[in-house]
Amino acid sequence: xxxxxxxxxxxxxxxxxxxxxxxxxxxxxxxxxxxxxxxxxxxxxxxxxxxxxxxxxxxxxxxxxxxxxxxxxxxxxxxxxxxxxxxxxxxxxxxxxxxxxxxxxxxxxxxxxxxxxxxxxxxxxxxxxxxxxxxxxxxxxxxxxxxxxxxxxxxxxxxxxxxxxxxxxxxxxxxxxxxxxxxxxxxxxxxxxxxxxxxxxxxxxxxxxxxxxxxxxxxxxxxxxxxxxxxxxxxxxxxxxxxxxxxxxxxxxxxxxxxxxxxxxxxxxxxxxxxxxxxxxxxxxxxxxxxxxxxxxxxxx
Amino acid sequence: xxxxxxxxxxxxxxxxxxxxxxxxxxxxxxxxxxxxxxxxxxxxxxxxxxxxxxxxxxxxxxxxxxxxxxxxxxxxxxxxxxxxxxxxxxxxxxxxxxxxxxxxxxxxxxxxxxxxxxxxxxxxxxxxxxxxxxxxxxxxxxxxxxxxxxxxxxxxxxxxxxxxxxxxxxxxxxxxxxxxxxxxxxxxxxxxxxxxxxxxxxxxxxxxxxxxxxxxxxxxxxxxxxxxxxxxxxxxxxxxxxxxxxxxxxxxxxxxxxxxxxxxxxxxxxxxxxxxxxxxxxxxxxxxxxxxxxxxxxxxxxxxxxxxxxxxxxx
Numbered sequence: 001x002x003x004x005x006x007x008x009x010x011x012x013x014x015x016x017x018x019x020x021x022x023x024x025x026x027x028x029x030x031x032x033x034x035x036x037x038x039x040x041x042x043x044x045x046x047x048x049x050x051x052x053x054x055x056x057x058x059x060x061x062x063x064x065x066x067x068x069x070x071x072x073x074x075x076x077x078x079x080x081x082x083x084x085x086x087x088x089x090x091x092x093x094x095x096x097x098x099x100x101x102x103x104x105x106x107x108x109x110x111x112x113x114x115x116x117x118x119x120x121x122x123x124x125x126x127x128x129x130x131x132x133x134x135x136x137x138x139x140x141x142x143x144x145x146x147x148x149x150x151x152x153x154x155x156x157x158x159x160x161x162x163x164x165x166x167x168x169x170x171x172x173x174x175x176x177x178x179x180x181x182x183x184x185x186x187x188x189x190x191x192x193x194x195x196x197x198x199x200x201x202x203x204x205x206x207x208x209x210x211x212x213x214x215x216x217x218x219x220x221x222x223x224x225x226x227x228x229x230x231x232x233x234x235x236x237x238x239x240x241x242x243x244x245x246x247x248x249x250x251x252x253x254x255x256x257x258x259x260x261x262x263x264x265x266x267x268x269x270x271x272x273x274x275x276x277x278x279x280x281x282x283x284x285x286x287x288x289x290x291x292x293x294x295x296x297x298x299x300x301x
Numbered sequence: 302x303x304x305x306x307x308x309x310x311x312x313x314x315x316x317x318x319x320x321x322x323x324x325x326x327x328x329x330x331x332x333x334x335x336x337x338x339x340x341x342x343x344x345x346x347x348x349x350x351x352x353x354x355x356x357x358x359x360x361x362x363x364x365x366x367x368x369x370x371x372x373x374x375x376x377x378x379x380x381x382x383x384x385x386x387x388x389x390x391x392x393x394x395x396x397x398x399x400x401x402x403x404x405x406x407x408x409x410x411x412x413x414x415x416x417x418x419x420x421x422x423x424x425x426x427x428x429x430x431x432x433x434x435x436x437x438x439x440x441x442x443x444x445x446x447x448x449x450x451x452x453x454x455x456x457x458x459x460x461x462x463x464x465x466x467x468x469x470x471x472x473x474x475x476x477x478x479x480x481x482x483x484x485x486x487x488x489x490x491x492x493x494x495x496x497x498x499x500x501x502x503x504x505x506x507x508x509x510x511x512x513x514x515x516x517x518x519x520x521x522x523x524x525x526x527x528x529x530x531x532x533x534x535x536x537x538x539x540x541x542x543x544x545x546x547x548x549x550x551x552x553x554x555x556x557x558x559x560x561x562x563x564x565x566x567x568x569x570x571x572x573x574x575x576x577x578x579x580x581x582x583x584x585x586x587x588x589x590x591x592x593x594x595x596x597x598x599x600x601x602x603x604x605x606x607x608x609x610x611x612x613x614x615x616x
Binding site for chain 1: 322333349409421435515
C-alpha cells in the first residue's frame with residue numbers, strides 16, 4: 001500500500017531515510033543498557049573468556065545472588081540514596097518556591113535586592129577549593145548526611161524559572177482581591193499561588209530528584225565512611241577500585257562460599273541495573289513532565 | 302543627635318513600608334540563609350589563593366604571599382593544557398551539539414508518523430537521565446581492554462588489532478565528544494522542538510502557496526524563527542566555556558593518568574591539585590582563575606546578547 005506524499009510532506013524516500021537513521025540512533029541510545037543487562041546475566045567465567053556481550057553465552061544469576069545474599073551493602077546504599085533524594089527534593093522545592101514568590105512580586109520593595117542576591121551566585125563562585133575548605137572547616141561537612149543535601153539545595157536557575165512562572169501565570173488581580181478579602185500573605189501563597197504554579201513546581205521537583213539521585217560528587221568530596229556511601233558513590237568506588245568489590249565480598253562470606261570467587265565483572269553491571277532501575281520505572285512519568293517543563297522554559301526564551 | 306524632622310519622617314515611612322511586607326521577608330529568610338552559607342561564605346575562602354597556607358596556622362593566620370601561587374601555577378605546563386582542553390572541548394560540544402540537535406528537531410517534525418516521532422524523542426532523551434558514573438560503566442563495557450565489546454568481540458571478529466583505549470590519549474577527544482553528544486542531544490532536541498512547534502503555521506501555509514520547497518521552508522522560515530533561542534543557548538554556553546562537566550572528564554576516562562594530555566580540564570585539574578598534590582594555595586589559585594575568567598565571560602556574553610537582542614539578555 002503506497003501512499004502519495006501530501007502537499008507539504010517530505011517525499012517517501014526522505015521519510016524512509018530519516019526513519020532508518022533515527023532507528024539506528026535509537027538503538028544506539030539503549031544499546032549500552034542492553035549490554036549491561038546482558039553482562040549482568042552472564043556467567044563470570046564466560047565474561048573472562050569471551051568478553052562482554054549482549055546475549056549471555058551461559059546464563060547465570062550469580063551476580064544477583066552475590067549482591068543479594070548479603071544485601072546489607074546494597075540496601076544501605078539504596079537507603080542513603082533514597083533518603084537524600086526524598087529529603088533533598090522536598091526541602092529544595094519548598095525553599096525554592098518560597099524564595100521565588102517574594103521576588104516575583106512587583107510591589108515587594110526588596111525584590112530587586114533578593115533577585116540579584118541569588119542571581120549573582122550564577123555569575124561568580126568561590127570555586128572548588130574555597131567551598132571545600134569553608135564547608136569542612138566551618139560547617140564540619142566530613143561524613144555527615146547533610147553534606148550530601150545542602151550543597152545541591154536551591155539551584156539559582158530553578159529559582160529564576162519558578163519566579164518567571166509566578167510572574168506570568170499568577171494574575172496580580174487575584175493576589176489583590178484576596179488581600180482585600182483579608183487573606184494573609186502566607187495563605188495567598190499556599191491557596192492561590194502554589195496551585196496555579198503546579199507545572200513549574202513539578203518540573204523543578206523532577207530536576208531536583210534527578211540531581212540528587214545521580215549525585216556522586218558531594219560524596220567524593222565529603223564522605224569516607226562506608227556507611228554513608230550512596231548508591232552512585234558505591235558504584236563509583238567499585239569502578240575505580242576493583243578491590244572495593246572484593247572487600248565487599250569479605251564481609252559476606254556466605255556468598256563467597258557458594259560462588260568460590262567474587263564475580264567482579266558481572267557484579268559491576270548488576271549494580272548499574274540496580275542503580276538505574278528506579279529511573280527506568282519512573283521514566284515515562286519523568287519524560288512527560290520534563291518535556292512539558294522544558295517547553296515552558298523554552299517558550300519563555 | 303539632631304536629625305532633621307523631614308528625614309526622620311522618610312525613614313519611618315520606609316521602615317513602615319518594609320514592615321508591611323514582613324510575611325514576605327519571613328518566606329524568603331530560609332532560602333536567603335542557605336544561599337548565604339552555601340554560596341557566599343565560600344567566596345571568603347578565595348583568600349587561600351593569596352596565602353601561603355599551612356595547616357598549623359589555619360587560613361587566617363597563614364602568611365600572605367601575593368600572587369606567588371598564580372606565578373607558580375602558570376609556570377606548570379599542566380594548567381595550559383587543561384585550559385586548552387577545556388576551551389576546545391566546549392567549542393566542539395557547542396557547535397556539534399547545536400547542529401545535531403537542530404537537525405534532529407527539524408527531522409522529527411517532518412516525519413510522517415507522529416507516533417514514531419514521539420517514540421524516538423522519548424528514546425533519545427533516555428541517556429540524559431543517567432549519572433556520569435553509570436555512563437562511565439557503559440563506556441567501559443564497550444571500550445574495556447580485556448573484556449570490552451569492541452576489543453574482545455568486534456575487533457577480533459574483524460581481525461583488527463586491539464586498541465588500548467584507556468592507555469592511549471589520542472582516542473579520547475572523539476570518545477568524549479561522542480559521549481557528551483549522546484548524553485545531551487535528546488535534551489536540547491526537545492528545547493528546539495518546542496521552539497519549532499511554536500512557529501505560527503500561517504507562515505508555512507503562505508510559503509506553500511508560493512510554492513516553496515521543504516528546504517526553502519526550513520531555511521527561510523524555520524531557522525530564522527528559532528534564531529533567538531539558538532543565540533540564547535549559544536551565548537549561555539559560551540559564558541560557561543571555562544567550566545567543564547567534571548563527571549564526564551573524570552569518570553569516563555576512569556581518572557587514568559596516562560590520558561591526562563587529552564582529558565585534563567580545569568575542573569579536574571583543580572580537584573587533583575587539591576586532593577593529590579595537596580597544594581591548597583595553587584589549587585585555590587587555579588579555581589579562582591576559573592571563576593574569574595568565567596565571570597568575565599558571562600558578563601561579556603550578556604553584553605553581546607544585549608547588543609543583538611535586548612529582550613533576551615539575562616540581566
